Amino acid sequence: MASKRKSRFLALAAAGAAVLVTGPASAQDAKDPVVFREEGKASYYGDEFQGKKTASGERFDQKDLTAAHPELPLGSEATVKNPDTGKEVKVEINDRGPHVGGRDIDLSKAAAKRLGITEKGVADVEIEATKRQVEEAIDEPGETPKVEHQLEAARKEAAKEGTPQPGPLPPLEPSQDPTTAGK
Template identity: 55%
Template sequence: MRRFLLPLAALLLTGCASQGQIDPHGYRDEGQASWYGAQHQGKPTASGERFDQNALTAAHRQLPFGTRVRVTHLGNGRQVTVRINDRGPFAKGRIIDLSRRAAEQLGMLRQGVAPVRIEALDD
């Protein structure tokens, strides 16, 4: 039974990751950010590249892969620019998952979750 369920689950997750993309032009949102790091180091992201906790990358549910986003920590004003290369976050109420390095630059490592504004950048 597991032999059939695992491929089905992978197919469903892949389909969900590619559906519902939005136009990044002018995109702006506010909400909670979280971060992920060592436990995912080297594992494939939804875009197919390997996760690097030391890169300035992030996961977003709908923005296209490669979109550059400015993230502003609303509590301290610090900013970082990241590239979307994964899907998530999967925790309710969060709008973006940042790499460890991005979270460190925003000063949110200890908190784990922080209020942010995200704005897609036009290249």
């Protein structure tokens, strides 16, 4: 009798743990779904780019958590993860590039350090952007179609390279965060 109770308890505990693990994450995913995913190679900017203008018009700073991506909307954020170490970093896309074949994102030195890739110079990464991260690129409602177009181009390119994209693109809206409005 005790073993039946024990196995029933273990089954209930496992079911409860599954609910705890998937419940809140699923609710968060519904509020802020991943809208872009890419698997590829990351490198980082050399010191000679320090202080030069980026595609967004900002001056490049190796100490900022920024990155260059060929299609993601300028001003959006992305989460870059090193699958070998599990380390991840959130970066703002403020430039276009990389301009070297076979690379998918160019990171500032600070971002590369957080991922632990400064010794290798180039590493496999996973790049994701959520709806909220992409909406950071929208300063005014009139910019929404441009940002949606850039995001769709990025999704198509990543899919063409073999990374399946998350579900359909939800409608994007200007950021409601007062700290980023009018950036």
